[in-house]
Amino acid sequence: MNILKNRMYFLLLMMGLFVGLASCDNDDEPTPPAEVLSVKSLTPSNGPVGTKVVITGTKFDPTPANNTVLFNTTPAVVTAATATTLEVTVPAGATTGLVSVTVAGTTAKSTGNFDIAARAVVEKMGTIAASETWTKNNIYLLKGFVTVASGATLTIEAGTIIKGGAPALDPAGSAKGGTLIIGAGAKIMAVGTVTEPIVFTSNAAVGARKYGDWGGVVIIGKAPHNRLVSQGFEGGISGQLGGDAIAADNSGTLQYVRIEFPGIALSQGSEINGLTLYSVGSGTIMDHIQVSYGGDDSFEWFGGTVNSKYLVAFRGFDDDFDTDWGFIGKVQYALSLRDPLFADQSGSNGFESDNFNGTGEPATGPNNGLPLTAPVFANVSNFVFSGTPSSAIASGSGSYQSAMHLRRNTDITILNSLFVGYPEGLRLDGANTLAHATAGTLDLKGIVLANVTTPLRGDRAATGVTDAQATAYFNAATRKNVVTDIPTLMLNAANFNLAAPAFLPLAASPLLKDAVWEGKGADAFFTKELFRGAFGTTDWTTGWTNFDPQNTPYN
Structure with missing residues (x-):
């Protein structure tokens, strides 16, 4: 009997263990926390x-x-x-x-x-197929890519505010930041004034805005370029360049316009700049434009013939003025004031000039590389470090590199311009680029480099340009270029003040004389100023620019 009881007790014990193990199945999911308001x-x-x-x-x-x-x-x-x-x-x-x-x-x-806000918010998305006007009594919110189609004209009144929506607001669900795209054959008529500039800015609240909050402004024209007609656009923008090659093509007017916190990165190497110009023609009018806190380049020209005056790049992340794909326009009076703590992983430059943009291509590329990238810039001021220039990574993703990185067969000309506080002054990159410099089609005259660690260098490749060759070119007496220091320039005490800068040099500054207008500078487009850099005795940034957009209420 005791044996039977013991067996029954053992069976009951084993059944209890089985039930307990089954209740502890490792495949059971934990109960999710209750959702809260x-x-x-x-x-x-x-x-x-x-x-x-x-x-x-x-x-x-x-x-x-x-x-x-x-x-x-x-x-x-x-x-x-x-x-x-x-x-x-x-x-x-x-x-x-x-x-x-x-x-x-x-x-x-x-x-x-x-x-x-005092103004209603009007949402804009998709394609604008017919001409329309945006008025200053409204705020316009760009959601995703907003494209003005061929044949349509977008007119924007002075004083109008346009906000770029964040990627989450893209109605297509593609996470594309709000971007205004003026298509080939379309026009934008954005004519602001000194007291009522047109402002493109972030949709984020005061204090919460940042680099690359939205896309930017993209204009596509029909002027010449040196790419294949099937060439696409950066940043995921649909379409192709085409082959119209209309030098005087007219994409409209941009005057007294600010573009703030643009330059969204859609993927590595595929960003939208603050103001991106594809094959924009010389019939287009562009002046008094400020790009602030751009997440990529502030201004980039991909081919085209458009001319501009009075451009401001403020606290940009990558390059200030980038020229590619056969751009041959002219620019006078351009300013860049950089934040020393923020630079891009690619190495940020004042100028980056290429005959093409990319790697793995021959020096000439499609169309035999013609027209060569050959813009003419005059009266540029570019400021980074007031102290010792640094190539270390600070708060950004990269470091500063060169005031002028000229490469890949470029034929750029820069005249009467000032560059202060770069680790490198001029980097003359590539044997073909040196050949253009020696022939005089690439031209640097009246340049002032100050507070630069390595003023002049080549690419140092075995078949490229040596430092000695770059130095001999830049220092030729006929070029009237200067390497100096900040005290000698007699700049305004507030020149590097990021919150409230003042750019006019002191009355006895050597910058107020010795400009050179030989060669391409003789073109009638240029006002033959006596001074070097962007400023003489008049501050043309007064009234319409904003050096504190982070704390400006746009309601």
């Missing part, structure tokens, strides 16, 4: 009373009346609801502040303010 985003994040706003979050009540929404302390009516979205209208009496949602006694608040 939250407010994740507000779209748009600013606007006047009456603006329709979509609040996204979690644990909302699908019955509209069961959700209580306050704009700061003012209640709003919920007109539509799901578990993750609420649609409301900004109520009368609302003031700038957080938006709160209360459901069943629990309250969640937005992470940022909703800004009550």
Whole structure:
């Protein structure tokens, strides 16, 4: 009997162990935490009373009346609801502040303010197929790529604000930052004034804006270039360059325009610049344009013949002035003021000039490389380090390299210009580039290099350019180029002040004389100034520029 009892006890024990092990199956998933009420985003994040706003979050009540929404302390009516979205209208009496949602006694608040604006927000997306006008009584929000189609003209009134939406607002779901693209055969008429510039800027709130918040402004024309007609565009923009080769092509007018926090990186090596110009023709008018906090190049010309005056590159990330693909236009009066802490992984330059843009190509490339990249720049001032120049990586992803990196068969001319505070002054790169310099088709005259660690160098390759060759070219007496230091220049004490710069040199500065206008500088486009650098006795940045866009309310 005892044996039977023992066997029964053993069987019961084994059954208990089996049940216990089964209940501890390693394949069981842990119970997910309960979802809680939250407010994740507000779209748009600013606007006047009456603006329709979509609040996204979690644990909302699908019955509209069961959700209580306050704009700061003012209640709003919920007109539509799901578990993750609420649609409301900004109520009368609302003031700038957080938006709160209360459901069943629990309250969640937005992470940022909703800004009550004086202007309505008009969303723009997709293709603009017919001519239209954007007016200063509205704020325009670019969502994804916004393209003005051939035959259409986009007119923008002076004083109008256009905001670039973040990638999350792309209606196509492709995570492309808001970008304005003026297609070949289309026009933009953006004519601001000194007191009412047109502003393209970030959609982020004051204090939260950053490099590459949105795409930028892209203009595509029909002027000559040196690529295949099937050449595509950077940054994921659809279409091809084409082969119209209309030198005087007219893409419209940009005057007194600011472009702030552009230059989104869609992938490595595929970015959109602050202002990107593809084959833009000389019939286009461009002057008084400032690009600030660009996430890639501030200005880049891919072919074309367009001429410009009064350009400002402020605190850009990569190059200030990049010329490629046979650009042959002219530019006078250009300024760059850099933040010493931010540079790009590619090595940031004042000028980067190529006959083509890419690797693995012959020196000439398609179309025998013609026309050669041969722009003429005059009266440029470019400032980086007021102290010892550094090539170390600071807060950005890379370091500073050269004031002028000239390579790949370029034929650029730079006259009467000032470069201060670069690790390198001139990098003359490539035997073919040196050949152009020696022949005089690449021309540097009236150049002042100051506070530069290595003023002159070649590419140092066995078949390229030696430092001695670059030095002999630059220092030829007929070129009237100078290597000096900052004290000798007698700059304004606030010249490097990033928040409130002042650029006019002192009255006794040597920069106010000795300009050289020989060769290509004799062109009638250029005003034959006596000074070198961008400034004589007049500060042409006054009134229309902004050196503190991070803290400017755009409502």
